Amino acid sequence: MGRAQQYRAVCDDVAAQCRAVGRDPHDVKVVAVSKTVGVAEVAQVVEAGAHDFGENRPDGLSEKATAFPRETWHFIGNVQSRRIPEIVRSASLVHSLYQEHHVSRFDAAAEAMGKVQDVLLEVNVSGERQKSGLAPDDLPALLEHCGRYSHVRVCGLMTMAPQGDPAAARSCFEDLARLRDELRGKLDAERADVFNELSMGMSEDWREAVVAGATIVRIGRAIFDETFEGALR
Ligand SMILES: *Cc1c(COP(=O)(O)O)cnc(C)c1O
DSSP states (O other), X not given: OOHHHHHHHHHHHHHHHHHHTTOOGGGOEEEEEOTTSOHHHHHHHHHTTOOEEEESSHHHHHHHHHHOTTSEEXXXXXXXXXXXXXXXXXXXXXEEEOOHHHHHHHHHHHHHTTOOEEEEXXXXXXXXXXXXXXXXXXXXXXXXXXXXXXXXXXXXXXXXXXXXXXXXXXXXXXXXXXXXXXXXXXXOHHHHHHOOEEEOOOTTTHHHHHHHTOSEEEESHHXXXXXXXXXXX
């Protein structure tokens, strides 16, 4: 299959999974994670109708967002302070904010560019040492901190599940959904209104994420890797 077909197949599968669990397919956005490919491959998937793309490095983000300015670019990678202005220039949504000292920098960069930066807070639900993100217990403090900045808007939560075990992934995703609901209950009406997104699920575990309430799935290999064989199950 070519990449355009793979993209369409993923979208069809996500929609089918939504319907199978009683969800509206419009409520789950597929972000095509293009971090391993170049602009030619992105162009194939744009042709197939994709509008949302994810990058995990500022260089790739800038390059591809410049090449495809009409599409929506998501930053899903590790944030480094000095790269924040670059990220803000190109990213509609930053999925991976979790360090308190980055908040004021995102705010300043966004203000300088005349925008409000939408962000998700990355949570290390599973507690694995090698994973980035903050501990669930630290979320209320970070959320409160973000509330002091008018150019940063927190739209929800993001996580990555343990790999290779669908049951563990599912429980991780369910925990993230529960955290979102709990935290939303503590926000004022205006902030609660936009605190909706759950960015969770990748090529091998998006089915579990859709069941658990994902609103954004981040799919790389299943779209761009022509040798990808499907979920490990
Ligand atoms: C690479 C990456 C993805 C996509 O992973 P695949 O397994 O290729 O679908 C999703 N989220 C993040 C944060 C990534 O770095």
